[in-house]
Amino acid sequence: MDQELMGKVMEEVMKRLSVAEEPKKKESPAPASCCEALSAAGVTEFVGTAMGDTIGLVIANLESRILEKFGWDPKYRSIGIISDRVGAGPQIMAADEAVKATNTEVVLLELPRDTKGGAGHGCLILLGAEDVSDARRAVEVALKDLERTFGDVYANDAGHLEFQYTARASYACNKAFGAPLGKAFGLIVGAPAGIGVVMTDAALKAAEVEMLFYSTPTNGNTYTNEVVMGVTGDSGAVRQSLIAAREVGLKLLGAFGEPPKSLTKPYI
Amino acid sequence: MDQELMGKVMEEVMKRLSVAEEPKKKESPAPASCCEALSAAGVTEFVGTAMGDTIGLVIANLESRILEKFGWDPKYRSIGIISDRVGAGPQIMAADEAVKATNTEVVLLELPRDTKGGAGHGCLILLGAEDVSDARRAVEVALKDLERTFGDVYANDAGHLEFQYTARASYACNKAFGAPLGKAFGLIVGAPAGIGVVMTDAALKAAEVEMLFYSTPTNGNTYTNEVVMGVTGDSGAVRQSLIAAREVGLKLLGAFGEPPKSLTKPYI
C-alpha cells in the first residue's frame, strides 16, 4: 500500500520534474530520429534533425531574389541547409565530409553568437547544388556525421572545449578556416576564453604544427567567450597538438566543478 | 489519510517545483500590471512593464550631455523609453503605433543580442518629444499594444518565429526597416536561421511582394541566429506571403519537439 502510494507520488513528481529538467538538456540535446521528425514536419523541405539543435533542410529551387542577395553562382539553384543553435565546429567538419561525398559547394557560412546561453557559436551553412538530390544527400551525410564530430566536444556548466581533426581538409574547412585542401587540419576551441589561451599555448609547444589562425572574443570570433585556433601540418603532429590541448583543457575546465564530458564519444 | 499525506507531499513538491520551473518562463513572461509595478518602482520615470521583459520609462528633461551624445534634435528634451530583453519586432511595431498616435519621433533604435539565452534580439527604443506628456503617452500606447504584436510570435525550446503586419507603416517601421510610409509592411523572422531561409523562400513564392531587406546572422543582424526579411506591396499580398511563411515555419520548428505556441493570440 505504501509502496503503491509512493509509486503514485513519484510518478507525478517525476512527470513534473521532467519538465523542470528540460533546460539542463540545452547543451547536449539527444539526437532525434530523422524519420520521426519528418512525419512531424510534413514538408518537402525538411531533411532531419540532429544533436546540437541542428536542423537539416533543402530547397529545390531557391527564389531568385534570395539567390541574388547572397550573390553566389546562379547555377546553384538547389540548396542544402545545415542550421543549428549549439556549435559551429562539429557542423562545419560534418559539412566538410558532406562536400567531399557529394557534388555540392559551401556557398554561405555564418556564425551567430548562440549556444543557447552557452559561451559559443551556432552555425548556418548553405550548400549549393545543381541538383536537389545532391543537396539532400549532402545534408543527410552531414547530419549523420554529427554523432562523430561532437565526439571531442566537452562541456560542463562553466564552459566547453572542442577538438576537431581531419586528415584531409576539404572545401568547408577551407572556406571556414583557410585550411589547405587535402592537408591535415586541427581545430582547438576553449571557453571561457582564458582556458583557450592555455590550451593553444600547450598545443603549439607539443608538436611542430603551423598556426593557421588564432581568434579571440572580439578579434575573429563573433563575440563568443572563446579562443579558437586552427593548425595544419603533418597529420601525426596535428593530432599530437590536439591531444596536448585536450589534456590541459579538461583539467582546467574541470576546476570549475563537474568534470567536462564528451557529448558523444571521443575520436581523436 | 493517504490522500492527506499525498496532498502534503505534493504541496511541498509543487512549491519547490515552481521555483525550479522559473527559467522556463523566460521566453514568454506574463504581462505585468502597470499599476502594481508603478507602486513597486515609486519613481517618476517609471511608466510600466509588459511582456517580453519590456520596461517603459520616461525622462522629462534629458541631461544635455546625453542628448549631445546621441546627437538628435535638441528640441526633443523629453524622451520615452521602451527597453526589453526578449524581442525587437513586437516592440518596434508597437512603437510604430505609438508614433502614429502621439506627437513623438523615434530618435534611437538599437538591437542588442539578447532574448535571455534565446536566439534573437532585445531592443532599445527612444522616442523624442517636446512635451513629457507626449512621451509618456507614447510609451503607454506601445506597452499596451505589445499584447497584440506578440500575437504572431511563436516559440519553443529550439527557436522562434515571428510575423508582423501593418496596413500602413509609420515612422518606427520606416526607421528600423526602411518600410515606405503609409504602405503595407510585413516582417518575417525565423530562428534558427535555416528555418528563416525556408520561410522567406516560401513567402516570396507565395505572393507578389517586394523584398525590402534580407538579413542573416552576421549580415544585418547583430549576431542573432535568425534570418529576417521585410516585405512591402499590396496589403493582401503582404498578408498572403506572411501566412505562407508561417505555415511552413510552424511545421519546421515543430520538428524539433513541442509544437511552437503563440505567445498571446495570432492576429494575421
Added chain:
Amino acid sequence: MDQELMGKVMEEVMKRLSVAEEPKKKESPAPASCCEALSAAGVTEFVGTAMGDTIGLVIANLESRILEKFGWDPKYRSIGIISDRVGAGPQIMAADEAVKATNTEVVLLELPRDTKGGAGHGCLILLGAEDVSDARRAVEVALKDLERTFGDVYANDAGHLEFQYTARASYACNKAFGAPLGKAFGLIVGAPAGIGVVMTDAALKAAEVEMLFYSTPTNGNTYTNEVVMGVTGDSGAVRQSLIAAREVGLKLLGAFGEPPKSLTKPYI
C-alpha cells in the same frame, strides 16, 4: 510510518530537484576555494577560480607565435590570465588593483557577449610580466579582490545593475575606460539598457562629474543589453553620482519582480 514514507519521498524528490534547480545559480555562482580547485586542476597554469565564473591562470613563457599574434612587447613572456563568463566591470576593477600591486601590465582586454544568458559581458584580461611570479601574484590579487568588486553588482531575473568606484584609477581602468591615471573614477551599468538611460541621466544631474564615455548596445558595447557610462571628477562627486544612479536603478529593476540583490556586500 507515514513520516518515514514522506521523508523517503521528499529525499528522493529533493535530490532530483537539486539537479533541476542548478540553472538558477548561473548569475551568482558561489566563490570557489582556490586550494580545492587547484588540486582538482593539477596543472601548473592553474591559479584559482572565483565568483562570476572567473578562472585565474598563468603561463610562464608564452609561445612566441601567440605573443606575436597579440602584438605586445616581447619582454612580457609571462602572462597572467583573468577570464570569466559573468561580468566585466568587477574583473577590470580587480585587475586595476592587481596592476597597482604588482609589476605587471594589461596587455589585452576583450569583452565577449556573455553572462550565461544574461544581458551583459564576460571578460578576458591578459596581464604581461617579465617574471612569472609577478604574473601569478597579480592573478591572485585580482581573484581575491572580486569579492569586493562584485559588491555593488545587483541582479534579478530581468537584468542587472553595476557600480564601480576607485579613488585612484590605475592602468586597467585607463586601458578599458580611458580613466585618467590617479584620479577618481566611477562606472555605471544598467541592463536592460533603458534602465541604464535613466540611471546615467540621474547620475549626471546629481553631481558635478565629467562623462568619460557613454556606450549603448551597438555603440560601444559588444551587443549587450546595457547602457554603460564612465565618470571622473572630484572623488566625492563621483561617489554621489553613483549613489544617485543606484537609488533609481534598484527601484526600476525591482519593478520587474524580485528586488535585485547585491552579489556580495555593497561598498560604495
